[in-house]
Amino acid sequence: MLCICRDTRKHDQVLEDSTYYSNIQATEYVRLRIGFVKRLVRMLLQMKMLCAKTKIKKKSMQERNTNYLLLEVYKKNIVQLPFNMVKTKKFILVKHFVGEPKENDFQLVEEDLPALRDREILCEAVWLSVDPYMRPFSNNFPTGVTMTGTQVAKVTESCHPEYKVGMHVVGDFGWQTRAVVNADDPGASLWLEKPYIIPDFSGLPLSLALGVLGMPGNTAYFGFLEICDPKPGDVVVVSGAAGAVGSHVGQIAQLKGCKVIGFTGSDEKVKWLVDELRFDAAFNYKTTDVVEALKQSTPEGVDCYFDNVGGALSSAVISQMRFRGRISVCGSISSYNADISKLPQAPDIQRTVLRKELKMEGFSVKYWNDRWDEGIKQNLQWIKEGKLVYRETVTEGFENMTKAFIGMLRGENIGKAVVKV
Numbered sequence: 001m002l003c004i005c006r007d008t009r010k011h012d013q014v015l016e017d018s019t020y021y022s023n024i025q026a027t028e029y030v031r032l033r034i035g036f037v038k039r040l041v042r043m044l045l046q047m048k049m050l051c052a053k054t055k056i057k058k059k060s061m062q063e064r065n066t067n068y069l070l071l072e073v074y075k076k077n078i079v080q081l082p083f084n085m086v087k088t089k090k091f092i093l094v095k096h097f098v099g100e101p102k103e104n105d106f107q108l109v110e111e112d113l114p115a116l117r118d119r120e121i122l123c124e125a126v127w128l129s130v131d132p133y134m135r136p137f138s139n140n141f142p143t144g145v146t147m148t149g150t151q152v153a154k155v156t157e158s159c160h161p162e163y164k165v166g167m168h169v170v171g172d173f174g175w176q177t178r179a180v181v182n183a184d185d186p187g188a189s190l191w192l193e194k195p196y197i198i199p200d201f202s203g204l205p206l207s208l209a210l211g212v213l214g215m216p217g218n219t220a221y222f223g224f225l226e227i228c229d230p231k232p233g234d235v236v237v238v239s240g241a242a243g244a245v246g247s248h249v250g251q252i253a254q255l256k257g258c259k260v261i262g263f264t265g266s267d268e269k270v271k272w273l274v275d276e277l278r279f280d281a282a283f284n285y286k287t288t289d290v291v292e293a294l295k296q297s298t299p300e301g302v303d304c305y306f307d308n309v310g311g312a313l314s315s316a317v318i319s320q321m322r323f324r325g326r327i328s329v330c331g332s333i334s335s336y337n338a339d340i341s342k343l344p345q346a347p348d349i350q351r352t353v354l355r356k357e358l359k360m361e362g363f364s365v366k367y368w369n370d371r372w373d374e375g376i377k378q379n380l381q382w383i384k385e386g387k388l389v390y391r392e393t394v395t396e397g398f399e400n401m402t403k404a405f406i407g408m409l410r411g412e413n414i415g416k417a418v419v420k421v
C-alpha cells in the first residue's frame, strides 16, 4: 500500500502502521522524509518572521528598520520556497443565474489547499466538463460555493489505498484546477458512489470520460435503450441531436435498425448529422417549420422520441407519435433559463398521451449507476468497431470555463463540450 501525505501527523501515523510501512518502497519513504524536512524549514522561517515582527514593536528606530528588512527577506523566502502549500484556482458561484448565465455570476479565486488526511487524495484537473444540468442544478446551491461540475483529474498525492498516484479519475470536484477530496465521500461523485477510476480506453483520449465514455454516453445508452426499447424499423426522433447525448442516441438507434430523424440548431450541425452520422434526415429547428418537417420525414408517425429539449419542439414531435409510442424525457434545455418559481404547466399533452397510449418516462442516468461499466464497455466497443463516431468541442484554458459553459447553453458546441486545463 502506498501513501504519500503532506500532513506531518498523518505521515508519522502512516509510518507507524505496519501494513502501510511494510509496503512503502524506499523511494517513497525518502519522499516522505523530504516532505517532513521541507515542512520543518517552512515552520522555522515562519517562527523567525514572527520574532522579527515582535521585535519591530519593541526596539529603537534603527533596530526596527533592520527587522523590517529581515521580515521582508523571510516573507520573500517563504513565497519563493518550492514546497509552498499547493494552490487551486476555482470559480465561485457568486450570484444565482437569472435567465442566461453571465460572466459576472462567477468569480475566479485562488486558494491554498489543506494537507491530506486519511482517505483523501489530491487531484489535478486535466479536463473539465460543461453540461446543461449545471444551469438548473446550481440554483439548488447557496452562493459562495465552488461551481459544481465533473472533471477528469490525475491523482498526484494519495492517502487512500484504492486511489494510486498517477491514476486518472472522474469526480465531481467542481470548477477548480486542484482539489483535496475524501474519496469515500459520496459528494465526490455526482453519478456514482465514489470517484470513478478511468479504465483502459485503448489509447483513446481521456476527455472521452466526460463524454461518449462517461456520463453523457451512459445517458444515451441506458436512457434510450431502457426507456424507448427500440425495435428494428422503428422511427426514432431525437432533439438536441448534435449534442453529446443526442448524437450518440441517434447512432445507437441506427445500430438497432431504426430510421432516425434529428432536430438541431444550425445548418452546420444538420450537415454533420446527415453527412457523417448518416441520420436519415435532420432539420434546423430554428429555421424550419417543425410540424411540416415531421409530416414530410415521418409520414408513418414516430415510435420513439428521445427528448433533450422539451418546449414547442417536443409538442410537435409528441403530436406525431404512433400508437403505443415511447418517449424518453432526458432533458428540457429549452426551459433551463426560465423562472423556476412558476409552476410548470402541462396544458394539452395528456390528451395525446392518453389517446395514443404513449409511455412518457423521465430519468436520471444515476438510476443505472450499478451498470455503469456495462455502458462504458459497450460504447468503447462500438467506437473500436467504427460503429460509433464522437466529436468534441474543446475550449482551451481553465480561465475560459465560463465562456465554454455559456457557449454550450447557446448551442456553440458540436458533440461534447469540454475544457482543457
Ligand SMILES: NC(=O)C1=CN([C@@H]2O[C@H](COP(=O)(O)OP(=O)(O)OC[C@H]3O[C@@H](n4cnc5c(N)ncnc54)[C@H](OP(=O)(O)O)[C@@H]3O)[C@@H](O)[C@H]2O)C=CC1
Pocket: 131, 132, 133, 215, 216, 219, 240, 241, 242, 243, 244, 245, 246, 263, 264, 265, 266, 269, 308, 309, 329, 330, 331, 332, 333, 334, 335, 363, 364, 365, 366, 408, 409, 410, 411, 412, 413, 415, 416, 417
Ligand atoms: N436525464 C439525465 O440523466 C441527463 C440529462 N441530460 C440532458 O440531456 C440534454 C443534452 O445534454 P448534452 O448532450 O450534455 O448537451 P449538448 O451537448 O446537447 O449541449 C446542449 C445543446 O442544447 C441545445 N439547446 C440550447 N438551448 C436550446 C433550446 N432553447 N432549444 C433546443 N435546444 C437547445 C444546443 O444545441 P442546438 O444548437 O441544437 O440548439 C446546445 O448545443 C440536456 O437537456 C441535459 O440536461 C444530460 C445528461 C444526463
Ligand SMILES: C/C=C/C(C)=O
Pocket: 132, 133, 330, 331, 332, 364, 365, 366
Ligand atoms: C443527470 C442530469 C440531468 C440533467 C437534467 O441534465
